[in-house]
Amino acid sequence: xxxxxxxxxxxxxxxxxxxxxxxxxxxxxxxxxxxxxxxxxxxxxxxxxxxxxxxxxxxxxxxxxxxxxxxxxxxxxxxxxxxxxxxxxxxxxxxxxxxxxxxxxxxxxxxxxxxxxxxxxxxxxxxxxxxxxxxxxxxxxxxxxxxxxxxxxxxxxxxxxxxxxxxxxxxxxxxxxxxxxxxxxxxxxxxxxxxxxxxxxxxxxxxxxxxxxxxxxxxxxxxxxxxxxxxxxxxxxxxxxxxxxxxxxxxxxxxxxxxxxxxxxxxxxxxxxxxxxxxxxxxxxxxxxxxxxxxxxxxxxxxxxxxxxxxxxxxxxxxxxxxxxxxxxxxxxxxxxxxxxxxxxxxxxxxxxxxxxxxxxxxxxxxxxxxxxxxxxxxxxxxxxxxxxxxxxxxxxxxxxxxxxxxxxxxxxxxxxxxxxxxxxxxxxxxxxxxxxxxxxxxxxxxxxxxxxxxxxxxxxxxxxxxxxxxxxxxxxxxxxxxxxxxxxxxxxxxxxxxxxxxxxxxxxxxxxxxxxxxxxxxxxxxxxxxxxxxxxxxxxxxxxxxxxxxxxxxxxxxxxxxxxxxxxxxxxxxxxxxxxxxxxxxxxxxxxxxxxxxxxxxxxxxxxxxxxxxxxxxxxxxxxxxxxxxxxxxxxxxxxxxxxxxxxxxxxxxxxxxxxxxxxxxxxxxxxxxxxxxxxxxxxxxxxxxxxxxxxxxxxxxxxxxxxxxxxxxxxxxxxxxxxxxxxxxxxxxxxxxxxxxxxxxxxxxxxxxxxxxxxxxxxxx
Ligand code: BGC
Numbered sequence: 133x134x135x136x137x138x139x140x141x142x143x144x145x146x147x148x149x150x151x152x153x154x155x156x157x158x159x160x161x162x163x164x165x166x167x168x169x170x171x172x173x174x175x176x177x178x179x180x181x182x183x184x185x186x187x188x189x190x191x192x193x194x195x196x197x198x199x200x201x202x203x204x205x206x207x208x209x210x211x212x213x214x215x216x217x218x219x220x221x222x223x224x225x226x227x228x229x230x231x232x233x234x235x236x237x238x239x240x241x242x243x244x245x246x247x248x249x250x251x252x253x254x255x256x257x258x259x260x261x262x263x264x265x266x267x268x269x270x271x272x273x274x275x276x277x278x279x280x281x282x283x284x285x286x287x288x289x290x291x292x293x294x295x296x297x298x299x300x301x302x303x304x305x306x307x308x309x310x311x312x313x314x315x316x317x318x319x320x321x322x323x324x325x326x327x328x329x330x331x332x333x334x335x336x337x338x339x340x341x342x343x344x345x346x347x348x349x350x351x352x353x354x355x356x357x358x359x360x361x362x363x364x365x366x367x368x369x370x371x372x373x374x375x376x377x378x379x380x381x382x383x384x385x386x387x388x389x390x391x392x393x394x395x396x397x398x399x400x401x402x403x404x405x406x407x408x409x410x411x412x413x414x415x416x417x418x419x420x421x422x423x424x425x426x427x428x429x430x431x432x433x434x435x436x437x438x439x440x441x442x443x444x445x446x447x448x449x450x451x452x453x454x455x456x457x458x459x460x461x462x463x464x465x466x467x468x469x470x471x472x473x474x475x476x477x478x479x480x481x482x483x484x485x486x487x488x489x490x491x492x493x494x495x496x497x498x499x500x501x502x503x504x505x506x507x508x509x510x511x512x513x514x515x516x517x518x519x520x521x522x523x524x525x526x527x528x529x530x531x532x533x534x535x536x537x538x539x540x541x542x543x544x545x546x547x548x549x550x551x552x553x554x555x556x557x558x559x560x561x562x563x564x565x566x567x568x569x570x571x572x573x574x575x576x577x578x579x580x581x582x583x584x585x586x587x588x589x590x591x592x593x594x595x596x597x598x599x600x601x602x603x604x605x606x607x608x609x610x611x612x613x614x615x616x617x618x619x620x621x622x623x624x625x626x627x628x629x630x631x632x633x634x635x636x637x638x639x640x641x642x643x644x645x646x647x648x649x650x651x652x653x654x655x656x657x658x659x660x661x662x663x664x665x666x667x668x669x670x671x672x673x674x675x676x677x678x679x680x681x682x683x684x685x686x687x688x689x690x691x692x693x694x695x696x697x698x699x700x701x702x703x704x705x706x707x708x709x710x711x712x713x714x715x716x717x718x719x720x721x722x723x724x725x726x727x728x729x730x731x732x733x734x735x736x737x738x739x740x741x742x743x744x745x746x747x748x749x750x751x752x753x754x755x756x757x758x759x760x761x762x763x764x765x766x767x768x769x770x771x772x773x774x775x776x777x778x779x780x781x782x783x784x785x786x787x788x789x790x791x792x793x794x795x796x797x798x799x800x801x802x803x804x805x806x807x808x809x810x811x812x813x814x815x816x817x818x819x820x821x822x823x824x825x826x827x828x829x830x831x832x833x834x835x836x837x838x839x840x841x842x843x844x845x846x847x848x849x850x851x852x853x854x855x856x857x858x859x860x861x862x863x864x865x866x867x868x869x870x871x872x873x874x875x876x877x878x879x880x881x882x883x884x885x886x887x888x889x890x891x892x893x894x895x896x897x898x899x
Contacts, residue, residue: 143167145410147403151392154373154409156383159187159363162413163383171413171420173281173325173360173381174230177237177253177269178203178493178618179223179500182230187382189363190562191499198226199450199619200493200500204239204265205596206461206615208255209637209690211727212751213268219457220272220280222450227278229446233420234279234325236497240266240313241329243597243641244289244671245656249565252494252596252616256640257672257687259309260746263316270321277432279324279419282317284362286310286344287665288329292565292657295365298332301665304739306333307774307781308669311348318353324419325358328377330365337372339365345376358412363497370395378409447503451620455506458617458624460725463637464691465601468609471588473631473693474548476516482509483539483582484552484575484592485522491554491594492621496562502619508552508592511626519546523578526556532574536581544585550629551582551608554594565657569600569647576604583607592625598643601684613639631693636725636751638690639795642673642683649683651675673796674742688729688746688795694720694756698728698792701801710766710805714792718754725753728762729793732770735786735807738826741773744791744799766790771807785809785893811889815880821863822856828892829883837873 145153149165157163160183162171175181180198181191201207201219210216227235239250243257255262270280287299287310301310317323328338328345338344339361349355360379366372369380369388380388395401418426464472474480487509493499512518523539524532543549553575560566570576583589583604590610593599594617601611612635614625627633644650651667658664670678673687700715716728730748734741748764768783775782786809791802812827813819825831855863864870882888 147393147396147406148389150406150410151389151396152384153413154379154392154406155369155385155388156379156381158384159183159189159382162379162417168414168417169421171233171417172231173234173236173279174227174232175236175497176281177235177239177498178207178219179502180226180230180232180235181497181500182232189382189497191496195501196230197501197503198230199223199447199454200502201454202458202461202618202621203252203493203498203596203616204255205252205640206617207457208261208265208461208640209463209613209615210457210460210751211261211265211638211640211749212460212725213264215457215460216265216268217272217275218453220269221275222272222446222453224273224276224278225446226450227273228276232278234281234416235273236281236283236327238266238269238280239283240317241284241286241288242310242313242671244665245565245652246569246598246641246644246647246650247566247656248289248597249291249560250494250496250562251598251641252560253496253498253562255313257642258640258746259312261640261749262313264749266313267317267321270317270323274321274324275433277419277422279416280321281325281327281360282314282323283327284329284338285314285326285349285359286329286338287333288331288338290565290657290663291563293661294563295330296332296661297658298335298662299665300334300662302668303776303779304774305665305668309671315353318349318355322355323357324416325360326355327360327362328365330362337365337367339377340368340371340375342375350376356415358416370401373409374401374405378412451504454618455620455624455627458621459627459633459635461615461617461637462625462628462635463613463615463639463689464628464635465611465613465643465685465689466605466609467691471548471590471610472612472629474516474629476630478547479517479519479545480512481539481543481546481549481582481586482512482518482520482552483523483543483549483578485524485526486552486554486592486594487512487520487550487622488522489526490622491557491616492618493616494560494562494596495557498562500619505619506622506624508622508625511623512550512629515626515630523551523553523582524572524574532577536574536578539578540581540585543582543589546586548588548590549582549586550590550592551579552592552594553579555596555599560596566597569598569644571599579604580607590629592629594621598641600646601643602645605684613637613643631722634693634722634724635690636692636727638688638727638729639685640687642676642687642796643685644676644683649676649681669742674745677743677796678740683797686795686797688727688793689797690727692720692724692726694718694722694724696720696724696726696754698800701790701792701803703790703803703805705805707808708768710770710790712748712764712766712790714762714801715759716752716754716762717759718756721756723753723755725751727751729795730764730766731791731793731796731799732766733789733791733802734771734773735784735788737773737784737786739773739775744789744793744796746796777813783807783809808894811893812883814884814889817861817877817880818859820857820859821852824860825852825856827883828895829888830879833879
């Protein structure tokens with residue numbers, strides 16, 4: 133094809149240059165064009181995976197050493213925005229050192245099922261936690277002028293058939309569960325890029341989804357960055373471009389560029405669509421390579437030149453930060469008799485290969501080549517007299533029997549047995565899902581046999597996705613869920629076990645008794661390339677609390693070495709917002725950190741709502757006896773649900789409970805606040821009897837007019853209940869009823885009068 137000259141606004145580039153520019157160059161860079169420098173991007177999210185040579189998106193090839201921080205599954209359990217922001221900043225410092233312009237993270241997909249193979253890369257089952265902590269990560273990274281790539285947009289909650297599956301999810305569930313983390317980060321943190329996911333959403337591939345990439349992302353959320361594809365997510369470049377996908381990765385893809393040129397020349401694609409994407413690539417390049425003048429006053433901090441000099445300097449400081457983050461990410465689930473913290477003088481059995489060969493990250497594109505790795509065993513040996521037994525081998529061909537026998541013997545002659553178990557590396561990775569939440573049978577046997585000879589057994593778990601604690605939970609007095617902790621996890625475990633750091637993590641996902649108890653159980657991962665999100669908004673604790681299904685440990689739960697008490701919950705409210713204040717006191721003997729959790733329990737409404745939803749949290753550090761006051765600002769969204777009639781957020785009038793909880797299941801304090809919704813709905817002849825009755829104007833009049841009729845039901849049931857869903861139009865067709873209700877059309881006109889509706893809205897207290 134002969135080169136053609138550009139007519140569009142994409143200054144001075146030929147059509148071919150423009151078509152080439154919206155497809156990457158190799159695995160990790162954009163194409164260079166006149167006046168547009170190359171932009172480099174690398175994974176992400178819990179450390180860098182910069183591949184100087186051949187690239188791949190599955191973590192197979194080698195990458196430069198970088199600090200491996202705790203993956204999101206651990207970091208999220210810290211519930212600490214400041215900590216996550218500092219981790220983001222450290223990653224940006226390493227990005228600058230390695231010449232990386234954009235870090236491919238954070239992943240804020242919701243943990244819909246414990247089986248998702250990539251749950252270790254995601255934050256939570258709750259959109260608020262995901263949005264807040266993912267947002268803190270973006271803030272940290274971008275504060276140094278490095279870009280983030282918010283992924284995987286959207287509804288990518290499984291690895292099974294991830295490139296083809298259609299997530300069938302209803303409008304309200306999308307808005308309330310699967311989109312808010314993205315929305316909050318896009319609107320508050322302005323990530324440089326958003327990465328579209330591989331999957332389809334209600335049949336339409338994310339890469340070609342105009343509603344998702346343009347109407348919602350740009351139209352509603354005002355996103356002005358660049359949309360990049362997940363690696364290999366594009367099937368049809370022209371429809372993807374038209375939908376709003378600016379950059380296809382990786383590249384080059386000659387067929388994509390040629391298809392764009394052809395579509396423009398044939399008139400199928402308006403050249404301005406291509407120009408817009410080109411301008412976004414240019415905008416990204418300008419952000420990545422700002423002129424000195426542009427840097428002045430844009431809020432980005434410029435590192436002193438020494439920061440880009442010594443890799444060694446940052447390596448030790450970043451390792452220390454990784455250790456701090458790891459210590460704050462562990463969740464102490466059980467500590468019967470206050471067995472922890474340990475005393476350094478007792479002989480301790482350390483059991484489990486993971487103590488010597490730690491599992492600290494998951495497999496796939498996020499896999500970091502760590503600058504060093506701290507195992508727990510040497511860290512513990514430095515603190516107390518230790519006897520070690522591996523207990524099992526990571527090589528499945530090795531006979532487990534002699535290893536278990538040896539471990540039991542070691543445990544029986546020690547004062548405490550620390551058992552390191554969890555999920556073997558092969559069980560969780562990008563690219564496939566798990567099929568069970570059980571620990572390997574050998575690990576379960578090891579726990580039970582050690583516990584049988586040593587009642588002071590401490591189980592330390594290493595796993596990315598949730599594992600079941602059955603049937604061994606009651607056999608042991610202590611369980612420390614340490615997730616995947618990054619490269620400094622071993623030292624951090626020793627810090628927590630010996631009390632140098634008091635545990636302060638809280639569960640960012642519920643631990644069920646059984647996989648069968650989880651809300652997506654019957655629908656996950658779907659079949660024939662379709663997965664139905666049949667549980668709707670009832671994901672994680674929203675389901676367990678609403679359906680009253682018991683879990684082993686609820687969302688938000690976690691112990692410390694001290695105790696906390698919340699008191700004096702106060703509220704002030706205006707029409708638009710509510711301010712809640714609560715006092716938190718460290719009532720124990722040691723310093724520690726507490727996560728104050730605020731839930732809203734909705735007023736009764738026309739739609740079924742979760743019993744409670746997290747709307748605020750704050751982590752506070754307190755010395756023994758110290759108190760502090762924590763404030764939460766709640767805007768209208770904290771009370772709203774997505775209304776599928778108006779396609780908008782709606783706050784139904786009524787009384788809402790504001791709750792302070794130690795978890796989603798343990799509410800320590802609550803109080804009630806009344807919210808007035810918008811003017812009542814417009815009534816029509818298609819409105820139902822129930823709507824007529826619920827309306828603040830027509831309800832009382834209608835009820836009075838037909839008083840007595842309620843007794844007419846021969847069956848003893850309420851007549852109103854029997855006809856609640858009947859449209860008014862149909863009701864009036866029954867002989868006699870039309871006559872009796874001849875004034876109804878007039879009444880509807882009065883009720884719909886704008887002045888009457890506004891005044892009625894003020895007084896509406898809901899049902
Ligand atoms: C993953 C992304 C990753 C990309 C580049 C894909 O397989 O889904 O999360 O950023 O590869 O490695």
